[in-house]
Amino acid sequence: MTEIHGRREPPFSLTAEFLRKYDVPGPRYTSYPPAPHFRTGWSQEDLEQLIVRSNGTGDRNLSFYVHIPFCPKQCLFCGCTTEIGKPGSAVLDYFQVLDREMDRILPLLDRSRPVSQIHFGGGTPNAAPVKFLAQVIQRLLAGRALSPHAEIAIECDPNLITLPKLADLRQAGFNRISFGLQDFDLDVLSRVNRPFPRISPAELISQSHALGFTGVNLDLIYGLPGQTRESFLQTVQRTLEASPDRVATFSYAHVPWAKDHQKSLESKGLPDAETKIGIAVDTFAGFVAGGYHPIGMDHYAKPDDELARAQDTGELHRNFQGYCSKRTTGQVVGFGASAISQLHEGYIQNVKESAAYGQIVVSGNLPVERAYILSREERFDREAINSVMCRGELDLSRIGASEGFSAPQARERLAPGLNRLGPFLADGLCTFDGTVLRATSQGRFAVRNIAFLFDPLLGVGEGRYSRTV
Ligand code: SF4
Numbered sequence: 486m487t488e489i490h491g492r493r494e495p496p497f498s499l500t501a502e503f504l505r506k507y508d509v510p511g512p513r514y515t516s517y518p519p520a521p522h523f524r525t526g527w528s529q530e531d532l533e534q535l536i537v538r539s540n541g542t543g544d545r546n547l548s549f550y551v552h553i554p555f556c557p558k559q560c561l562f563c564g565c566t567t568e569i570g571k572p573g574s575a576v577l578d579y580f581q582v583l584d585r586e587m588d589r590i591l592p593l594l595d596r597s598r599p600v601s602q603i604h605f606g607g608g609t610p611n612a613a614p615v616k617f618l619a620q621v622i623q624r625l626l627a628g629r630a631l632s633p634h635a636e637i638a639i640e641c642d643p644n645l646i647t648l649p650k651l652a653d654l655r656q657a658g659f660n661r662i663s664f665g666l667q668d669f670d671l672d673v674l675s676r677v678n679r680p681f682p683r684i685s686p687a688e689l690i691s692q693s694h695a696l697g698f699t700g701v702n703l704d705l706i707y708g709l710p711g712q713t714r715e716s717f718l719q720t721v722q723r724t725l726e727a728s729p730d731r732v733a734t735f736s737y738a739h740v741p742w743a744k745d746h747q748k749s750l751e752s753k754g755l756p757d758a759e760t761k762i763g764i765a766v767d768t769f770a771g772f773v774a775g776g777y778h779p780i781g782m783d784h785y786a787k788p789d790d791e792l793a794r795a796q797d798t799g800e801l802h803r804n805f806q807g808y809c810s811k812r813t814t815g816q817v818v819g820f821g822a823s824a825i826s827q828l829h830e831g832y833i834q835n836v837k838e839s840a841a842y843g844q845i846v847v848s849g850n851l852p853v854e855r856a857y858i859l860s861r862e863e864r865f866d867r868e869a870i871n872s873v874m875c876r877g878e879l880d881l882s883r884i885g886a887s888e889g890f891s892a893p894q895a896r897e898r899l900a901p902g903l904n905r906l907g908p909f910l911a912d913g914l915c916t917f918d919g920t921v922l923r924a925t926s927q928g929r930f931a932v933r934n935i936a937f938l939f940d941p942l943l944g945v946g947e948g949r950y951s952r953t954v
Pocket of ligand 1: 555559560562563564565567607608609642665
C-alpha cells in the first residue's frame, strides 16, 4: 500500500496504456491562468498597484526569482530564454540593470514581509561570478528577515562547476542546488552539444551534501536523440547510485518553429513517440523501485526530502519554478529579462531580450511585456485547480472560503466540472462523496486531466500546449 495524505492506497504502476489515454495536450498549471493568457495594455500604475496590493492580500511570504539569461554555449535541445556567448562586460552591465530594477521594485514591498525563497534560474546562473550573485542576495535581503527553512537556490550547468566554486556558492548563502545533467550517456550528450561534467555527478552531489546543501536536485531530459529505453534505464540506474535528494525528468519538447537550433536534432536520431512513452514508464518504475516518491508525474523525491513530506502533508505547491513546498514559497517577485512575478492578484512578465529589458529599466519604467490581473472568480478557479494539482483533492465545504465564496456558491461554480466527472470515477481515478473529490493513487498521475474539468479558460486559444510526455 502507498500512503497519500494519510490515506492508504494500493500501489500504482504507470503503464503505456495509461499514458496513451491521459497524456493529452493542455496546461501544466505552473500558473493559473497559464502564461499564454497574459496580455499587453496595462499601465505602469496598474502594475505598481498590483505589487503594492500583494502586501495586504494572499501569502505574506516573499519569494524572489532572479533570471540570468546568459549561457556560454548553445545546448541544441534548449527551450529556455537565454542568450549565447555574451562577453563578461554584458554580464556586468546586466547585473547593474538588475540593481536598478531592484531599486524600483523593492520599496513597493513591505519590509516586514519575510523572505522564504530566493531562486536563481536561467540561462546558466553559475556561469556568472559568484560575487555578483552574492551581491544580489544581499540586496534582496537588506532590512528583511529570512523565514525559518528559507531556500536560496541556484540552477547549475554541472559542467561549469568546480569544487571551489561549489564552496563559494555555499559561502554566498545558497543552500539548495540543482544540476542540469540531462543524461549520463556520453553519446546522447554529444549529439545535443552538452559536455559531461568534469566532476562526476555522484561527487558533485556528495560534495554538495557535505557543504550543507539540502534538496539537491538532478535534472534529466528524455526524448533526446540517441536515447533508447535501454540507455535511459542506465541513466536512471546511475542517477540512483549518485543519490540526489530529488530528480526532475523532463520530456523534451521539440518546437523548431520557435527554437531554430532544435531543427538540427531531426537528423540526429530523435526517438519516436512510443519509445518516449516506454522511457517514461521505465523511469517511473525505476525511481519508485529505487525508493523515491513520485511527485506529480515527472518529479521524484526521497521520502525524507521536503518535497515528499510536503506532498504527504498536503503542503505541496506549484509555481513557474515547478513543485515546491508552501512553507518555503510565497508570492513570487521576479527580476531580470523574462522573469515572471506571481502575485496573489496577478502576474507580471518582463520583456525577454536583455538589451530591451535594460533600456526600459534604465529609462525608469517597469520592463513589462505582458501581465494578467485575476478577478475574484479567477482566483477561486486558481485555488480549485491548485488544490487538485497539488493535493489531489477538492473539498467543496472549504474551497474558495478565503475569497468569500460560501459552500453553495463554490458548488455552483464547480458544477460544470463535477457534472463531467463520470468517466474519471468509472476509470477509478478519483472518488467523490458529494462533498470531497479525491484523486486515487492512479488518479494522481492524471490530476492535470481532472484539473482541466474546472478550468473555464480551457479551449480558449487551443493548440498552444504540448503533451507532458
Ligand atoms: S545551459 Fe540551459 S539555458 Fe543554457 S543553452 Fe543549455 S539548456 Fe539552454
